[in-house]
Amino acid sequence: MGYKVAVIGATGNVGREILQTLFERNFPIDDIVALASERSVGREVSFGDKKILKVKDLAKFDFKGWDIALSSPGAKVSAIHSPRAAAAGCVVIDNTSHFRMEPDVPLVVPEVNPQAIAGYKKRGIIANPNCSTIQMVVALKPLHDLGKITRVVVSTYQSVSGGGKEAMDELFEQTRAIYVNDAITPQKFPKQIAFNVIPQIDVFMDDGSTKEEWKMTVETCKILDPDIAVHATCVRVPVFVSHSESINVEFARPVSVEAATEALRDAPGVVVLDTREPGGYATPIETTGDDPVFVSRIRKDPTVKNGLSFWCVADNLRKGAALNAVQIAEVLASDYLKK
Numbered sequence: 001m002g003y004k005v006a007v008i009g010a011t012g013n014v015g016r017e018i019l020q021t022l023f024e025r026n027f028p029i030d031d032i033v034a035l036a037s038e039r040s041v042g043r044e045v046s047f048g049d050k051k052i053l054k055v056k057d058l059a060k061f062d063f064k065g066w067d068i069a070l071s072s073p074g075a076k077v078s079a080i081h082s083p084r085a086a087a088a089g090c091v092v093i094d095n096t097s098h099f100r101m102e103p104d105v106p107l108v109v110p111e112v113n114p115q116a117i118a119g120y121k122k123r124g125i126i127a128n129p130n131c132s133t134i135q136m137v138v139a140l141k142p143l144h145d146l147g148k149i150t151r152v153v154v155s156t157y158q159s160v161s162g163g164g165k166e167a168m169d170e171l172f173e174q175t176r177a178i179y180v181n182d183a184i185t186p187q188k189f190p191k192q193i194a195f196n197v198i199p200q201i202d203v204f205m206d207d208g209s210t211k212e213e214w215k216m217t218v219e220t221c222k223i224l225d226p227d228i229a230v231h232a233t234c235v236r237v238p239v240f241v242s243h244s245e246s247i248n249v250e251f252a253r254p255v256s257v258e259a260a261t262e263a264l265r266d267a268p269g270v271v272v273l274d275t276r277e278p279g280g281y282a283t284p285i286e287t288t289g290d291d292p293v294f295v296s297r298i299r300k301d302p303t304v305k306n307g308l309s310f311w312c313v314a315d316n317l318r319k320g321a322a323l324n325a326v327q328i329a330e331v332l333a334s335d336y337l338k339k
């Protein structure tokens with residue numbers, strides 16, 4: 001016996017990846033529906049190799065009798081429809097930023113805080129964290145268990161797919177325009193993204209940081225430990241898929257490179273790729289389409305008392321979004337909504 005599953009925002013980058021991930025992981029499904037805004041109604045999306053789903057109108061959909069919704073439309077759409085689905089008895093795994101910091105909504109990365117899933121009973125909603133946070137906390141968790149992390153300084157190199165399909169099209173179009181000498185007018189990004197890097201993701205906050213940077217700080221504290229200080233600089237780079245991060249960690253206790261490497265090798269969801277020779281590290285190209293969080297370049301930071309630095313790469317559409325949401329659904333199904 002399986003579940004009745006709704007995928008909201010089914011035509012977007014993450015929605016399509018959720019459908020693919022549910023299929024690949026053989027999630028027990030009795031019925032599946034693809035939902036999106038009115039303008040996408042009737043469009044077709046694939047569920048696995050053989051099944052095509054015709055998109056239905058989210059605004060008119062009645063969630064009564066549906067078990068789980070995996071939702072990734074915009075935050076404003078989620079604000080309306082996630083509580084509506086939850087009120088009808090359908091547990092929502094919400095991939096937008098809207099509910100993440102609400103105290104009665106669990107924010108979950110299954111490798112880090114699966115116990116928090118139980119909190120879904122309060123609102124019927126579980127929030128999926130931001131992509132850049134997810135991959136970082138998967139790597140930080142075994143290190144925190146080892147030496148108690150006190151401070152993290154992270155710089156990100158985020159792919160354009162984090163900004164949606166239009167952002168990917170903009171990188172493609174700008175790259176083409178440069179080769180044929182056409183004019184470039186940035187639209188989705190604040191500056192030219194092709195052959196460039198942009199130190200701004202999301203809007204600016206009052207303190208000069210951006211909202212993406214703020215998310216990395218507050219979400220890490222909510223998921224992993226409220227006492228960890230996190231300072232982030234988030235940068236968009238002309239890469240289509242997979243985010244990279246340079247992460248510097250300070251511990252309460254000394255942690256050797258060997259112990260950190262061993263803990264990371266043993267950690268769920270982490271693959272260590274670190275041979276200290278040319279090419280002996282992960283890059284976005286070869287991690288795209290893969291599930292794990294890849295960790296490379298693990299080394300001592302001799303400028304602080306107990307410091308380590310490392311490099312971390314993951315497919316932002318999979319572990320950073322769809323896979324994490326499906327993993328939450330798997331725990332929900334096996335531990336809370338048994339059929």
Ligand code: 2RA
Pocket residue numbers: 130131132158159161162163201212
């Ligand atoms: C980005 N983190 O990469 C965002 C997507 N959630 O733009």
